[in-house]
Amino acid sequence: MSSTPKEITIIGGGIIGCCTAYFLTRHPSYTPETHRITLLEASSSSAGGRTPDSTQDPATLADPATASKKNPAHEGIAGGASGKAGGLLALWAFPSNIVPLSFRLHDELAKEHGGDKRWGYRRCYASQIDCRARLPPGFDGSAVGGKNAGGAEPAGSGAGQGSKGLHKDHKKDAKALRKLGVPEDLDWLDTNEALGAYEGMGTLDNTAQVHPELFTRSMAQLAEDKGVKIVTGARVTSINKTADGKSVESVTYEKDGNEETLPTTDCVVAAGPWTRRLLPQIPVTAARAHSVVVKTPKPVSAYALFTSIVLPPGFPAPTTKGAGGTPAAHRPPRGQQIVEPEIYARPDGTAYACGPTDTVAELPQTSADVEVDTARCDDIVYQIGGISDELGRDGQVLAKQACYLPQGGPWIGKVGETKGLVVAAGHTCWGIQNAPATGKLVSEIVLDGKPKSAKLGGCDPSLVL
Numbered sequence: 001m002s003s004t005p006k007e008i009t010i011i012g013g014g015i016i017g018c019c020t021a022y023f024l025t026r027h028p029s030y031t032p033e034t035h036r037i038t039l040l041e042a043s044s045s046s047a048g049g050r051t052p053d054s055t056q057d058p059a060t061l062a063d064p065a066t067a068s069k070k071n072p073a074h075e076g077i078a079g080g081a082s083g084k085a086g087g088l089l090a091l092w093a094f095p096s097n098i099v100p101l102s103f104r105l106h107d108e109l110a111k112e113h114g115g116d117k118r119w120g121y122r123r124c125y126a127s128q129i130d131c132r133a134r135l136p137p138g139f140d141g142s143a144v145g146g147k148n149a150g151g152a153e154p155a156g157s158g159a160g161q162g163s164k165g166l167h168k169d170h171k172k173d174a175k176a177l178r179k180l181g182v183p184e185d186l187d188w189l190d191t192n193e194a195l196g197a198y199e200g201m202g203t204l205d206n207t208a209q210v211h212p213e214l215f216t217r218s219m220a221q222l223a224e225d226k227g228v229k230i231v232t233g234a235r236v237t238s239i240n241k242t243a244d245g246k247s248v249e250s251v252t253y254e255k256d257g258n259e260e261t262l263p264t265t266d267c268v269v270a271a272g273p274w275t276r277r278l279l280p281q282i283p284v285t286a287a288r289a290h291s292v293v294v295k296t297p298k299p300v301s302a303y304a305l306f307t308s309i310v311l312p313p314g315f316p317a318p319t320t321k322g323a324g325g326t327p328a329a330h331r332p333p334r335g336q337q338i339v340e341p342e343i344y345a346r347p348d349g350t351a352y353a354c355g356p357t358d359t360v361a362e363l364p365q366t367s368a369d370v371e372v373d374t375a376r377c378d379d380i381v382y383q384i385g386g387i388s389d390e391l392g393r394d395g396q397v398l399a400k401q402a403c404y405l406p407q408g409g410p411w412i413g414k415v416g417e418t419k420g421l422v423v424a425a426g427h428t429c430w431g432i433q434n435a436p437a438t439g440k441l442v443s444e445i446v447l448d449g450k451p452k453s454a455k456l457g458g459c460d461p462s463l464v465l
């Protein structure tokens with residue numbers, strides 16, 4: 001174990017960076033006198049990627065006495081995907097080499113720190129459903145021409161064009177769906193008109209959830225309580241090496257118009273989709289995803305739903321992947337299409353729903369600059385309202401938001417031959433699930449010299465360097 005003084009700099013205030021900070025402070029050899037840890041987050045606001053009328057602090061929806069309170073000094077923490085993801089946890093996630101460790105750590109963290117109240121941790125079910133949406137008020141299917149107008153094929157038949165969900169790799173082919181066997185407590189779906197097929201995917205034994213923003217904020221606060229210095233509004237511009245190029249020497253960042261240089265022996269790049277701006281050799285890409293949060297009339301049962309929804313003729317056409325958004329109400333109705341929004345019921349009396357990724361807007365400078373295409377959010381609202389009154393007619397939209405998902409990894413480990421340079425990025429849609437394992441492994445790499453709790457396997461950056 002390392003007793004050598006270290007100046008550790010973590011770049012990125014999302015869930016990966018915050019879990020790294022947390023687990024460094026829980027490592028057996030850590031002492032604040034020997035190890036100085038600084039977390040730098042480029043953004044100074046967490047409001048980016050949300051419309052101005054959206055709920056800005058999810059803690060206000062939970063129990064105010066126990067939920068993770070917002071630290072004004074931490075504005076910018078969880079400002080990207082870590083604050084706008086679904087928060088699904090699963091033993092059936094990927095990559096398999098780190099998933100079991102991370103799933104177990106989530107459970108341990110919740111028990112140690114009251115995660116059920118503080119960040120909405122609970123076990124839940126996951127299911128796949130095939131549905132046919134009902135037309136929203138004001139839309140008339142009989143007015144649509146074309147070969148699909150006379151009748152729709154069954155859900156999952158492949159008819160029409162559509163959009164794919166974020167976790168599409170875990171969906172089973174519609175042919176494998178069993179006959180309807182809907183649990184009695186899944187009473188917030190229209191099972192009479194909309195639901196066509198149901199398949200259980202995850203159980204309380206292997207599936208859980210957290211509120212990602214509250215979880216990230218909690219990890220940041222718990223790390224700060226143990227000695228980590230958190231600096232927001234600090235955009236890193238360079239990672240500097242020693243004269244011989246063999247080791248990390250410092251990190252340079254801009255804050256409030258000034259340039260500052262921080263002495264650094266160990267640098268952990270956990271910048272999510274922004275990682276390639278500092279480490280261009282690491283293949284992490286970015287894709288924008290939109291989501292909405294809906295307050296339901298009463299709390300709905302704990303299900304994560306992977307949907308396949310047939311939009312009948314006359315339904316407002318979804319925004320295409322590469323196009324800018326036009327409000328759905330102003331888009332001409334088209335023939336039958338299939339969409340796959342994902343829906344996660346939450347214990348705070350809301351439901352989260354997300355749509356497909358798009359490549360219309362380039363990755364901005366920081367998470368504070370993320371723009372929301374409200375038309376894509378409206379698409380989601382129409383679609384989920386077409387299968388559930390609780391999510392549609394009787395629900396209240398609290399947030400319309402967007403973020404950039406890091407894709408291509410995850411990559412966890414040392415970067416090339418540069419001593420003290422570590423990457424932890426590219427975690428795809430399973431970043432919240434795999435963050436604790438990543439943080440623990442990085443803490444071991446930095447303070448023990450190698451990972452001990454799990455094998456890096458396909459996450460090892462040496463495979464692509």
